[in-house]
Structure formats: structure tokens, C-alpha cells
Amino acid sequence: MLARETHEFLTALAGRPPVDEPLWLEALTHGSTGAARDYQRLEFLGDRVLGMVIAEWLYKLEDGNEGRLSQRLNALVSRTTCARVAREIGLAPHMLLGKQARDDGGQDSDNILGDVMEALIGASFVTHGFDVTRDMVRRLWAGHVGGKTGKAKHPKSALQEWAAGNRRKMPEYRLVERSGPDHAARFTVAVSINGVGEAEATASSMREAETQAAAAFMERFG
Template sequence: MKLSGDLKEFETRIGYHFAAPDLLNRSVTHASMSSANRDDNQRLEFLGDRVLGLVMAEALLALDPSATEGQLAPRFNALVRKETCADVAREIDLGKVLKLGRSEMISGGRRKQALLGDAIEAVIAAVYLDGGFDAAKSLVLRLWGKRVTRVKEDARDAKTALQEWAQARGYPPPKYVQINRSGPDHAPVFTIAAQLENGAEAQATAPSKRAAEQAAATKLLARMEQPE
């Protein structure tokens, strides 16, 4: 199977050329485009998620031999979560080469966080099957780049960190209130306020409720931890 011009350019962007091009084609084929003669990327996504996890676990252990499991876990989660995967996918313009059904194309599938995150995992699996673990590891570390070396133990889930801060001071858990929702159905934008019982509040806007809540929690925690 030959690759299209767009996929050949994509190979150059990721720095890997496939011996079996059909693997790359399958990795960028969404379920909305699958048929009896065309496999989608769901099984590859399942495998790629595990390969990504192993690469990151190895990398974090090597970077900090003295780190405890409690320190490593939040760093690991920050590197493999769907938001991070989608960010990496955007950087290599993965959305441009995705093969989507009409309904997904109309609904803005090339920009959807979940779809992009799943697709980059499928690409990782395709490289793993094509060139082995070392090739997949090299790809992941190259694409994630400085994210791996910069991740810190305080990269833990911002909502969890804010809740821990509140509980340590005798406050109930923070509340998250949707202030606004704008944009079309295929590309919504949410504004969420994180609120503490003492009246402190911070707002953030993002393409998903989860991302907006995390951003608002990050802002509020940073504000509360500032020295008076």
C-alpha cells in the first residue's frame, strides 16, 4: 500500500518512515471511516496507550532514581493524560491526516481532544509494530521532548492539589461552577469558576469542562499559595 502525499509529509514530521505503510494508514483511520475492507485505529490505540505508559515509566525512573512511587505517579499521569497526548498530536498536525467519516468531519473531529489523543496513541502502536519497542520509544521521547524532563511532582492533578490544600485548612472541597458556554456544538468553549468556602475564586476558559476546571483550579491554587 502506498502512502498519500500528506502521509509522507507526516512521516517526515514525526521522524519515522514505515516499512509497512498500511500500519500508518490504519493508525490514522477513525472508526467513522471503518468498513469491511478498512480497519480503524481502535485496536492500535489500545496497544499504543500501553506502549506510551511503559516508555514514560522507564524514562521517569531513569531521570530520578531516588523518586518514590508517590512522586513518580503524578508525573506519569501528567505525561500520559489525554490532554498531553492531544497537545503532542496538534504539534505534529496529526489532525490534518486523520481519515474521518462525514459526520466527524462536520463536527470538527480534526480538532477534538479525545480523538487526537487516541490517534497519537495509535500512531505510537503502529511504530511499535513496524519497528519494535526501541523505535516506538525513540518516537515518544522525541515528540514529548522537554515535557519529560520538565515534569515535576507538583504536576499532579490541579483539582486534587486544590482539594488537598482546602482540606488541610479545614475547608470543604472546592466547588466548580459553569459560568458560560459559548461556541458551536462541534467546538464548544466553557468558562468554569473554581470556588472555595472562604470566598476565593478563579475562572478559566477551555474547550472542555474538564480542562477549564483544571485551569481554574491551577489559577486558584497559585493565588492561595502566594505569600501575603
């Protein structure tokens, strides 16, 4: 069953006590624990629920075209944003990780934090229904939806346009290094434009490393 601190955390999160405690425990459990059930199925569901909630919210909130709305949606439901929300609410101490995952820094992994955040959304949907879950997501994501997340042009798109505008070849991305275990992997990616230069970045996913490398390139050469 849930520890008292975790029960209180989940009650504050959803605005009501957690129904079906074993399901919520599953949402907090990483595969490294060796438990029979971990968060992956609930993460799958929560990812879809989060996308629906944010898409509906943006549709009502903004007048942008499909491309603009998709840009914001993708940024707001990204693993990076989910991990930021998880840190904002103090999720890490309540996650259940195996010893090796903890020793490898799993409590501060964007991958794990983002996945568990989505799993909690899935658990809320199963036990409390859509309306309660929508209210929870809107409360947790309010600062990000009301802020600049996803409003700026994506760094990779900005870099590609910069290259075209300066009559340069398209950017080339390459994996420099992959380190760490699967649950806390780190990727170092370099992006280069022939005749201009190169920039590197390291992140917890290839996609994020490429994004950060593009941003670093634009800051240095753009």
C-alpha cells in the same frame, strides 16, 4: 494507500518508511469516516506502550518516590500532553475524518489528536518494534520530560490542600454544561468552596475541565 505527504510525514516521525501501510492508515482513521477499521485498537495498544516507555524513562532519569514518579507519569501520558505533541509535529492534516467531524472542529480536538497520537505509537510498535518506538517517543516527548510537565502539584490536589489548610469544606465540582458531538465534546465545570467563591472552566474532557477550574479557583482566591 497513504498519500505522498503522509508517507513522508510518517517516515520522518519513525525515522524509517512505514511498513504495512494499511495499518498506519488505520491509525490515522477516525470512526466518523465509516471505514471498516479505525484507530481505536491501535490507540489501546499505543497507550500502554507510551506508559511503559515514559515509566522506564522516569525511573532511570529521576530519584523521586513512587508518588512523585506517578504524578509525572500521569501528566506526561495524559490526553492533553499527547494532543500537544500531536500539534507540535503537525499531525492534524494527516488525520482522516468524516465531513461532520471535520465541520465540528475534530482536527483541533484534544480527544482526537491525543487518540491518534497514541494510535501511531501503537502502529510503530507493531511494525517497527519496541526499540524504534521507544526512540521515537523519547524524541517527541523530550521537551516535556525535560521541562515542567507533571512537576507542579496537580491543581485539584493543591486546591484540596488549600481548603484543608484554611479550615474550609472540601471543593465541590459540578457539571455546568456539556456541548458538542461525542467526538468533539466540550465540558464546562464549576468548582466551589462554601464561603469562598466559585470558578469555571471549559475543556474537552470532564477531568481536564475540573483541573482547569481548580487552577482558576486558586489563581482567583488562593
